[in-house]
Amino acid sequence: MSTVSQRTALTPRHLTRTAERLSFVYLERCVVHRDANAITAEDADGVRHIPSATIGTLLLGPGTRVTHQAMSVLGETGAAAVWVGERGVRYYASGRALTRSSALVEAQATAWANQRTRLAVARAMYRLRFPDEDPAGLTRQELLGREGRRVKDCYRAQSARTGVPWHGRHYTPGDFADGDTVNQAITAAAQCMYGIAHAVITSLGCSPALGFIHSGHELSFALDVADLYKTEIGIPVAFDAAAEGPEDIGSRTRRALRDRITELGLLDRCVDDIRNLLGVTSDDRGEDVVLLQSDRGTAVASGLNYDEEPGW
Structure with a gap:
């Protein structure tokens, strides 16, 4: 298994669309860890691998322990993590969005x-x-x-x-x-x-x-x-x-x-x-695009110096 520092960051193009994911996966009384880009659930019966990019919401029930690397991959793939009590469901945290567009x-x-x-x-x-x-x-x-x-x-x-x-x-x-x-x-x-x-x-x-x-x-x-x-x-x-x-x-x-x-x-x-x-029907999951707001509702490219004076 490669180290976290050696893995490249995932972009929206690498991620499974929200609509194509499982609605939720429920786990209890196990240790949740990471193996490459999958999460693993280990209990007395063995280890189960679950591709993290296919999860919409991971429900963590009683008796679960979660490693830092497992939460890291859930965040990278945009899966939500929800801690679940025996008497109900409570939402605590989520991963980053699957789109970079605002x-x-x-x-x-x-x-x-x-x-x-x-x-x-x-x-x-x-x-x-x-x-x-x-x-x-x-x-x-x-x-x-x-x-x-x-x-x-x-x-x-x-x-x-x-x-x-x-x-x-x-x-x-x-x-x-x-x-x-x-x-x-x-x-x-x-x-x-x-x-x-x-x-x-x-x-x-x-x-x-x-x-x-x-x-x-x-x-x-x-x-x-x-x-x-x-x-x-x-x-x-x-x-x-x-x-x-x-x-x-x-x-x-x-x-x-x-x-x-x-x-x-x-x-x-x-x-x-x-x-x-x-009123936004386009599916923009492309590469990061950062613009700067200008006058009259227009936007201009970032990464440029707009000072009209010559030089820096």
Whole structure:
């Protein structure tokens, strides 16, 4: 195995696209290390190799120990690392973006900074979630009201479909066990979706904090994106898991969600949805390009001296 100092830095052209990666890989009770550009998981049963560039999010469960070199390769390949407790999923850190372009985050900041365009993106998000309704002209309060009604309708519909009794959404932050089986499943699915959305957002170079519906939190945009798929994927998967019984409900929900995400190709769709919402549809993963801002919204090449005086 070569040393870190001898390895060349990876560029976006070397990396697997976010849409083509596994949604997440879960590990527990093992030592996570590095072998070339793969991570290894070693436990009493032996060593498993996992190509790091194929991972969207690495979930590190109870009993895991991670070496510095393993975290280094995850950062180099743009994979997110998430430490997972037995009672839920919490996002702690991520690798660098898979793009060197600032186009998406600049478009996000521009749309977010203007009240009119921020509302326009919020309406577009609502249209993605509920394509049979036209949100044009709706105020934010009206959007929130309609979203609330549609989510309640989804809970009732999934209860009728699966036969799982539904008595309302009950969740106490930090207390996963405070709630019946279906509420625990919904919480597990939601937390996983937040982590996946966060991983996709950071891999695209966007800001997780600049939300268009949620606000005031470092993960506001991640909450926005995860909610795009709540009624279609997260809630139905949770009810399906709850219908099978209460045993190991958190882990079963996460595994079922992983399978559903793979089946639907959600990562590919999530990337496209973010690009379309922000109006940046090009896939620029080329070499580093650094420009200097000039007057009238123009940009000029960097690495040049623009002093009009001759000499240095």
